[in-house]
Amino acid sequence: xxxxxxxxxxxxxxxxxxxxxxxxxxxxxxxxxxxxxxxxxxxxxxxxxxxxxxxxxxxxxxxxxxxxxxxxxxxxxxxxxxxxxxxxxxxxxxxxxxxxxxxxxxxxxxxxxxxxxxxxxxxxxxxxxxxxxxxxxxxxxxxxxxxxxxxxxxxxxxxxxxxxxxxxxxxxxxxxxxxxxxxxxxxxxxxxxxxxxxxxxxxxxxxxxxxxxxxxxxxxxxxxxxxxxxxxxxxxxxxxxxxxxxxxxxxxxxxxxxxxxxxxxxxxxxxxxxxxxxxxxxxxxxxxxxxxxxxxxxxxxxxxxxxxxxxxxxxxxxxxxxxxxxxxxxxxxxxxxxxxxxxxxxxxxxxxxxxxxxxxxxxxxxxxxxxxxxxxxxxxxxxxxxxxxxxxxxxxxxxxxxxxxxxxxx
Numbered sequence: 001x002x003x004x005x006x007x008x009x010x011x012x013x014x015x016x017x018x019x020x021x022x023x024x025x026x027x028x029x030x031x032x033x034x035x036x037x038x039x040x041x042x043x044x045x046x047x048x049x050x051x052x053x054x055x056x057x058x059x060x061x062x063x064x065x066x067x068x069x070x071x072x073x074x075x076x077x078x079x080x081x082x083x084x085x086x087x088x089x090x091x092x093x094x095x096x097x098x099x100x101x102x103x104x105x106x107x108x109x110x111x112x113x114x115x116x117x118x119x120x121x122x123x124x125x126x127x128x129x130x131x132x133x134x135x136x137x138x139x140x141x142x143x144x145x146x147x148x149x150x151x152x153x154x155x156x157x158x159x160x161x162x163x164x165x166x167x168x169x170x171x172x173x174x175x176x177x178x179x180x181x182x183x184x185x186x187x188x189x190x191x192x193x194x195x196x197x198x199x200x201x202x203x204x205x206x207x208x209x210x211x212x213x214x215x216x217x218x219x220x221x222x223x224x225x226x227x228x229x230x231x232x233x234x235x236x237x238x239x240x241x242x243x244x245x246x247x248x249x250x251x252x253x254x255x256x257x258x259x260x261x262x263x264x265x266x267x268x269x270x271x272x273x274x275x276x277x278x279x280x281x282x283x284x285x286x287x288x289x290x291x292x293x294x295x296x297x298x299x300x301x302x303x304x305x306x307x308x309x310x311x312x313x314x315x316x317x318x319x320x321x322x323x324x325x326x327x328x329x330x331x332x333x334x335x336x337x338x339x340x341x342x343x344x345x346x347x348x349x350x351x352x353x354x355x356x357x358x359x360x361x362x363x364x365x366x367x368x369x370x371x372x373x374x375x376x377x378x379x380x381x382x383x384x385x386x387x388x389x390x391x392x393x394x395x396x397x398x399x400x401x402x403x404x405x406x407x408x409x410x
Contacts, residue, residue, distance in 0.1 A: 297352065
């Protein structure tokens with residue numbers, strides 16, 4: 001089994017492409033994976049990039065992430081070294097298991113990644129962020145900068161922050177997540193509504209025979225699943241996803257932890273032990289929002305990437321992976337086109353249909369957790385007609401998803 005970091009056709013060789021001259025300074029809102037990846041890609045073209053982040057500090061959070069072949073391929077095209085470091089820090093997943101809540105086996109199969117040229121890679125979220133952040137100079141990362149307004153004209157975009165700071169950029173990129181302030185002002189959209197699901201995530205060093213190395217294991221009952229990933233170096237990442245018609249946020253970390261333990265009270269004892277060992281202050285509790293399906297990501301000198309452009313629930317594990325696809329596609333479009341307008345048009349054309357299809361398939365995955373007998377071709381939603389590609393069989397969709405051809409987008 002071979003995992004090539006990049007094929008020759010997938011690399012962005014900026015030395016062989018015309019350097020764009022219409023961007024001197026780019027502002028990115030958000031220092032998550034989408035903002036960091038986009039900044040790294042644009043700096044390789046010699047563009048001055050500044051990231052503005054509302055948080056006052058970077059802190060470890062208790063979450064893991066699975067990078068699937070399409071995401072790994074896109075990230076490798078941006079920076080091969082990042083992928084190599086993540087492979088050393090994380091775990092290359094080689095087996096997928098499903099068990100009942102009490103631990104009885106339902107499914108046990110190898111991860112079929114030979115045909116995708118990149119692995120399924122599980123890493124801790126903070127390791128991913130830190131590895132990417134180390135690729136950028138500290139002076140371009142501006143913490144405690146919450147965007148409150150932007151004003152654009154034909155030449156520039158003026159940004160205002162809640163700390164009183166202002167700046168002017170040639171291009172503004174909203175990489176500020178599901179509740180994007182950039183998207184809200186750009187298109188006049190409110191934050192997405194609650195979607196009827198809650199999630200809790202954590203990371204803990206733990207060993208148990210039910211959780212072998214290099215495995216993904218899901219313990220499931222209808223409307224509730226606990227996903228466990230080996231994220232390398234003895235760490236297990238866990239994520240509880242649960243249908244919850246009424247939104248209820250925990251008031252403090254210990255309450256969130258107690259709620260998870262209560263929800264798993266009759267599940268396998270090893271699962272409760274794992275949660276019990278997890279520091280409550282590192283547990284991430286998040287409601288799942290309804291998706292917003294956008295037909296446009298850009299307007300003038302402002303565009304969106306990642307969850308700001310295509311908010312996704314976690315059920316298909318594609319939020320971070322499609323983020324890296326966006327970052328690579330936007331960078332490639334800016335490198336290839338000699339005008340900003342045509343570059344952003346090319347970026348949207350190459351990305352929107354695919355991203356929307358993945359959003360719909362993610363909604364199907366959530367519906368299937370409530371009705372295991374539901375089939376893709378039967379799936380309907382109130383958000384619009386389901387794309388045909390989102391209705392195909394699991395194997396056909398997986399091949400389409402994971403074999404994402406970077407070369408075809410340029």
